[in-house]
Amino acid sequence: MTQSSEFDAQQSNPQTIAQTDAEDELPQPNERGEYKRTSHRYWEATNSDPNGVKCRMGPHSIQEIEDPGSKVNLNIASWPVVGTLKPGQNFEIYLGPSGLGVLYDAQRQPWFFIEKSEGSGAPSNCFVQANRSFVKPIQPQ
Numbered sequence: 001m002t003q004s005s006e007f008d009a010q011q012s013n014p015q016t017i018a019q020t021d022a023e024d025e026l027p028q029p030n031e032r033g034e035y036k037r038t039s040h041r042y043w044e045a046t047n048s049d050p051n052g053v054k055c056r057m058g059p060h061s062i063q064e065i066e067d068p069g070s071k072v073n074l075n076i077a078s079w080p081v082v083g084t085l086k087p088g089q090n091f092e093i094y095l096g097p098s099g100l101g102v103l104y105d106a107q108r109q110p111w112f113f114i115e116k117s118e119g120s121g122a123p124s125n126c127f128v129q130a131n132r133s134f135v136k137p138i139q140p141q
Helices: 006-012 014-024 062-066
Strands: 042-045 053-056 081-085 090-093 110-117 126-129 135-137
Antiparallel strands (some): 053 081
């Protein structure tokens, strides 16, 4: 009789299958519509405003912003709009050193840093609000 490998045992274990299914689920917002820390990279702009979702960036680099010793004022909502995402436009977020993709501003509001987005003239290297009113998670294509 051959001994089962740990891999075989995991494959036949219903708990492992349930964990795999849970990992495939898209992030869900909290009761205020905010997305919390997530390792999910793929998102879509959802704002019904025809002007699109505002993407903001201040005078600092992302490296300066994420530096724990940084003195950057994280009042992101007041930073200049450097571009907009059209409704339905896909983008990828930067997960940062923690791998959890959300930056909280001075008012404790969550923001995603867009690493790249699809489409000509699409904004990148800027922040969008991590709220279901503006964005939603999607499966990678």
